[in-house]
Amino acid sequence: MLAPLKDAWDALDRDDFRLAEARAREAIARDAQDAEALYLLGSTFLFEGRLPEALAPLTAAAARLQRRGVGYRLGHCQFGLGDLAGAEASLRREAQAYPQSADAQNTLGSVLSAQGRHAEALEAFQAALRVNPAHVEALVNAGTALHTLGRHAEALPLLERAAAAQPGFAHAHLNLGLVQHALQRYEEAAASVGRALAIDPDLPYGLSSQVWAELFACDWRAIGPHIAALRAQAREQRVPVSPFMLLAVTDSPAEQLQATQVYLRDKDFGERPPLSRPMRTRAPRIRIAYLSSDFHQHATAQLMTRLFELHDRSAFEVIGLSTGVNDGSPMRARLERAFDRFIDVERASDAQAARQIADLGVDIAIDLKGHTEGSRMNILGWRPAPVQVTYLGYPATVGAPYIDYVLADRVVIPPEQQRFYTERVVWLPDSYQVNDDRIVVPPAPQSRAAHGLPAQGFVFCAFNNAYKLRPETFALWLRLLRGVPGSVLWLLANNPAMERRLREQAGAAGIAPERLVFAPKLPLGEHLARHACADLFLDTLPVNAHTTASDALRAGVPMVTCMGHTFAGRVAASLLLALGLPELVTDSLGDYEALALKLALQPQALAEVRAKLARNRATSSLFDTARTCRRIEAAYRIMWERHLRGEPPAAFAVEPAATS
Incomplete structure (x- = not known):
């Protein structure tokens, strides 16, 4: 360091920005x-957060100073400043010239992750940790990258080390x-996020992550407050929350829109400069x-694969772009055959995948994920297709x-709810949900005893994920058990914490815990077959059963729903009305x-x-894939x-007469 500027560097070290400048x-x-x-x-401006002013002097210095x-x-x-390509180039040069710079490797990893x-x-974060195994930010970043890649068990020890090394981080x-949640250790997840919130009560995504873990564990001790x-955070638009997690706690489409807009700004999921495309x-x-x-093997694939197969190839060329893992399942093999072209872009950056879509000359791109886990919707931020659509995977704007x-x-x-959607709404006839009409409920006879159910008595069932269950709904279900002697409630076995807490809640309400029966997860055919042992499906609110609901209806089990105000809370009503069961x-x-x-106590009404x-x-069109396909x-x-015609997107309805 040159002596004439030593006092200035010392001033910068003690945050005396005026003197340093x-x-x-x-x-x-x-x-x-x-x-x-x-x-x-440039360093002074950088430390002050004056990034636009810092860029020119730092660029000039980097060209002259080794x-x-x-x-x-x-x-x-x-x-x-959002110049990811420039940042990557600068940091790669730094890492190559100074391989012992853990900070350069760590920040390079963050730049790559942002793409x-x-x-x-992950490779960059691991390089940083080879230089400095105690680099806490690199530990967190490497753990987060492993989590994003679905390698949750590998992520866990890195994040445990980081939290122990820097308890105030x-x-x-x-x-x-988040990793504990992915490993279904929901009570531990809630505790970890609680520690994060004790450090920073306004931590982005903190409260939504805590509520999410509590819902999965059915830990309702503090769920109301x-x-x-969380809903106040969404309304105030002050702290980013997960829009997908919010679906489970609010019946307000306005709150969902507000939270989503904040989320998009925070994640920088806005529009990018549009890519050039073939004419x-x-x-x-x-x-x-x-x-x-x-x-x-996933609920979305279960619903949609037949649609891909049935598209009219004389009128449509159909491409599948996979951003997720290849699980090697028969469903994956069927999907690869269902498209004219199936392209795996899991390892491509968002920009690279967008470029690929543009180069393919895609006319209409349809995102099936929205803001659910594993989403890569940001790929469409570059406008790789002239028309872009969201469908099925995300029940909100x-x-x-x-x-x-x-x-x-x-x-x-x-x-009247169009104002809560930034998209233009296209109304399909009957229900929006497509189903695979080739799925057959196996006719094999079902033994109640084999499923842990009593030989006699009414069976209420609810095979939803645990997060959809709210204390007021469960209290209602317990009242039904009390009102129908000998009845049982048949639930999906999501996780041990859920089972333990629900049994405790039942016992506290005077209901014998053994009247709750938990069904293990089974392959689709076996799952559909066991519905023969159920009498009535009970829906949830504010998030309804979706694929689970159509499974029950396909299997012949009537469902009772309460229609909410949001998309997610109106899906079951959509299915029932499409089936003519208002x-x-x-x-x-x-x-x-x-x-x-009434249905439980009046056998004739239920029959x-x-x-x-x-x-x-x-x-019904609900289980007529060809008819739904023609409408889409x-x-x-x-x-x-x-x-x-050069016209902007506009809302419209597809008329059933033209496509039936």
Whole structure:
């Protein structure tokens, strides 16, 4: 370090930015090419957060000064300004010139992660840890990258080390909680996130992550105040929360939109400069591409694979873009065959995947994930396709300016709720949900005893995920058990904490805990077959059963629902109305309880509903994949024709007469 500027560097070390800037400017006034002074000035601006002003002097210094740290600070500045390519180049040069710079490797990993290049990011974080195994930020970042890549067990010890090494680092505890959640250690997850919130009560995604873990564990001791605080965060738009997690706690579409907008700003999931694309005018076939990380054994694949197979190949070319893992399952193999082209972009960055979509000349890109786990919706931020759509995977607005349309129906999105959607709503006839009509319920006889059910007595069932269950709903279900002697409640065995706590709640309410029966997860065919032992499916609110609901209805089990105000809370009503069963849709929890009790106590009433469900199932569009496919194709044609005419996206309805 040059002696004339030593006092200025000392001033910067003690955060005396005014003195450091003054000394740097004096030196530059004497010699505009003084690399040391340029470095000092850029560093001062960087530490003050004045990134636009820091860029020029740091760039000039990096070109003239061969010193460890210069390229790192330039890359840090470029990263903060959103110049990911520039930051990557600067940090790679720094890491190559000074391989012992753990900070450069760690920040390089963050830059790669921001581009969706998580495997490469992990390599950079691991390089930082080889230099400095105690680098806490690199431990957290490496653990987070492993978590993102689905390698949760490997992530856990890294995050445990980080949290132990720096107990005051809120993000270490938060990310540890997220990994514990992924490993289904929900009570530990809630405790870890609680420690993070004790350090920083306004930690982004902290409260939503804590509530999420508590819901999965059915730990409702503080759920009321926590949900109230989380909803307040969404309304105030002050602290980013997870929009997907919020679906489980609010029945307000306005709150969901507000939270999503804050989330998009925080994650920088806004629109990017549009990519150049091959000129596509009117062609014999519309080229459509479906984007998802769930092209394997998953509920989305269960619903949609038949649609991909049935698309009219004379009118549509159908491409699948997979951003998720290849699980090697028969479903994955079927999906790969279902598309004209199946492209794995799991390891591509968001920008690289967007470039690939643009180069393919895709006309309409359809995202199937929204803001659910594993989403890569940001790929569409570069506008790689002229028309971009969201469908099925996310039951709310995605809030992104680059998504033009959402496929829905008039039940899940009534016309008066359009204002809560940034997309233009396309209303499909009947229900928006597509189903695979080739799925057959196995006819094998089912023994109640084999499923842990009593030989006699009414069986209420609810095979939803634990997070959809709220204390007020469970209290209602316990009242049903009390009102129907000998009845049992058949639930999906999600996790041990859920089972223990629900049994405790039942016992405290005077209901024998053994009247709760937990069903293990089974392959689809066996799961559908065991529905023969159930009498009535009980829905949840504010998030309904979705695929689980159509499974029950396919298997012939009537369902009672209470219709909410959000998309997620109106799906079951959409399915029931499409099946011509409006009598099973209620508007209040009181009516829901009364209807469920009536059906349980009046065998003739239940038998009539069952018979009607069986009749209507055979003719309804809900389980007619070809009919739903033609309707979705009609929607795509209208979207594409509007684009070819130079018209902006607009809401419209697909008429059933034209596609039935």
